[in-house]
Amino acid sequence: MSIEKKKVRMNKQRRATTKAVRIDPNIVLTVQDLTKTYTVGNSTITALSKVNLTIRKGEFIAIVGPSGSGKTTLINCLGALDFPDSGKIIYNVDGKGMGLDLAVMTNKQQKKIRLRKIGLIFQFYNLFPILTAYENVELPMIIDKKGPKDREEKVKFLLKRIGLGERMHHLPSQxxxGEQQRVTISRALVNDPLIILADEPTGELDTETTTNIIKIFLDLKNAGESILMVTHNKRIAKTADRVIILTDGVFTHESKGGKPIEDIYKQ
Amino acid sequence: MRKEKKEKKQEMASQxxxxxxxxxxxxxxxxxxxxxxNITEGVEIRALNGINIEIKKGEFVSVMGPSGSGKTTLLNMIGALDNPTTGAVYIRGTNIAYMDDAQRTNLRLNEIGFIFQFYNLVPVLSAYENVELPMIFAGRSKEERNRNVKKxxxxxxxxxxxxxxxxxxxxGEQQRIAIARALCNEPSILIADEPTGELDTVKGMEIIRLLRELNLELNQTILMVTHDPAVGTLAERMLKMRDGKIIETITTNN
Known part of the structure; x- marks a missing residue:
């Protein structure tokens, strides 16, 4: 058996030990001692080192750090796109306090969480170029086997709400x-996720469009959505309820009560 | 909106x-x-300026040229991802300008397979699901989807x-998945936009070899855009572009 196959089998065995725990029903997600390392050649790089984080319902959190600080690794681990070496990522899966640890779920459970509980937004939008805005938003609902009537109602509602009612049958290239990112936001919301995870959502946008996207995030937060955004842009991070600084895989500072971000850096 | 439609109809009628x-x-x-x-009033950029090309069944054609020469614009026109200002694109004898939205979607799903520089896979879906995706939108049965994804x-x-x-x-693996996704509806033509742009030389050549195998063994028609001469010369025919025009056609010995 190849080493890779062995690894997969071990992973499956490890993940088959899922057990629900009770958590505070007002918490969306709690992360405990999350550690992730990568091996490059002969050296080991620590992308995240014992990271702890709790996100409450309706909170908008920004994690700020330079390139290589571990931001995308964090989003990928929380979004079930990558798996930590150790630590826990406990989601309030039913919204009532039933906590399940992503790190020990079966592949099938992870797929469900990824599809139904997490809305992912990426820097480069990651839209499927041959599908229209409408079809791109509809996609997670099709994968989740939702019926055509539900899909039509939901997709049209979301695209109209985000100001793309007139452009829903356009292709990404058209x-x-900023419009493509709004499509991505609609796609992230389509299955009513517990949380939105946004990886540098304004990284490709000019200042004005960036401001518009952040306004959308604030509207979503005010409508009760929970959002975790990672960014290197301190200006937009300031708009969040809480700002956490990530440096070399470690949370070094956190803002308290809307303190300006410059003050956090001075600490 | 209505005015736009009317203008479009008039334009189509004149064509x-x-x-x-x-x-x-x-x-x-x-x-x-x-x-x-039209950049500003009176200032225009001709991204494509009078392109006449013909690609036959089973051909492997590359389009080469520097950045900004119009390569990707050409692919977007042929792939019905964008509309030309003037002129026409015929896919298997049909002028795509006369197609409605549903027919164009059908064309993009069934007649054309697309490969992109950045792979454009859906990050939350597995390799299997990514390949299956265009077949779901094309309304293929579950059995057929399963068979073609595996194939x-x-x-x-x-x-x-x-x-x-x-x-x-x-x-390299992501680009292979993208190739499988592009082929799953068994399109008439595979369109590849800088398929090796994000890969090192070795991985890039592996992708080109795979495309060549698909061309020779499945008689797959391929139109590929690249700025890399080492990649472009591996096609049977090379079209060189500059400033929105084809300036040279080279038949290679491949």
Whole structure:
């Protein structure tokens, strides 16, 4: 058996030990001692080192750090796109306090969480270029086997709400960067996730469009959505309820009560 | 909105009067294809300036040229991802300008397979699900989807990794998945936009070899855009572009 196959089998065995725990029903997600390392050649790089984080319902959290600080690794681990070496990622899966640890779920459970409980937004939008805005938003609902009537109602509602009602049958190549990101936000919301995870959502956008996207995030937060955004842009991070600084895989500072971010850096 | 539609109809009607000479053996034919962008009033950029090309069944054609020469614009026109300002694109004898939205979607799903520089896989879906995706939108049955996903994952050599997410695959592997996805609806033509742009030389050549195998063994028609001469010369025919025009056509010995 190849080493890779062995690894997969071990992973499956490890993940088959899922057990629900009770958590505070007002918490969406709690992360405990999350550690992730990568091996490059002969050296080991620690991308995340014992990271702890709790996100409450309706909170908008920004994690700020330079390139290589571990931001995307964090989003990938929380989004079940990558798996930590150790630590826990406990989601309030039913919204009532039933906590399940992503790290020890079966592949099938992880797929469900990824599809139904997490809305992912990426820097480069990651839209499927041959599908229209409408079809791109519809996609997670099709994968989740939702019926055509539900899909039509939901997709049209979301695209109209985000200001793309007139452009829903356009292809990504016919949309501006800001419009493409709005399609991505709609796609992230389509299965009513517990949390939105956004990886540098304004990284490709100009200042004005960036401001518009952040306004959308604030509207979503005010409508009760929970959002975790990672960014290197301190200006937009300031708009969040809480700002956490990530440096070399470690949370070094956190803002308290809306303190300006410059003050956090001075600490 | 209505005015726009009316104008479009008038424009299409004026095009209809032009008699193009169609070749029944051609998969793709373009006639005097032009794309003009108005930057500000009076300032325009001609991204495409009178392109006439013909690609026959089973051909492997590369389009080469520097950045900004119009390569990607040309692919977007042929792939019905964008509309030309003037001129026409015929895919298997049909002028795509006359197609409605549903027909164009059908064309993009069933007649054309797309491969992109950045792979454009859906990050939350497994390799299997990514390949299956265009078949779902094309309304294929579950049995057919299952059969074709397995078939094309096997052809690109990644059957073992069907459960993996894109983030768990290397760049070369992601591009192979993208190729399987492009082929799953068995399109008339495979369109590749800088398919090796994000890969190192070795991985890039592996992708080109795979495309060449698909071309020789499945008689797959391929139109590929690249800025890399080492990649472009591996096609049977090379079209060199500059400033929105084809300046040279080279038949290679491949």
């Amino acid at each position: 949309l501006s960067g | 209809e009067t032009i008699d193009y000479e169609l070749d029944p053996n051609a998969i793709i034919q373009t006639f005097d294809l032009a794309k003009i962008y 094309f994952l096997d052809i690109v050599g990644l059957s073992e990794k069907s459960d993996h997410l894109p983030s768990e695959l290397s760049g």
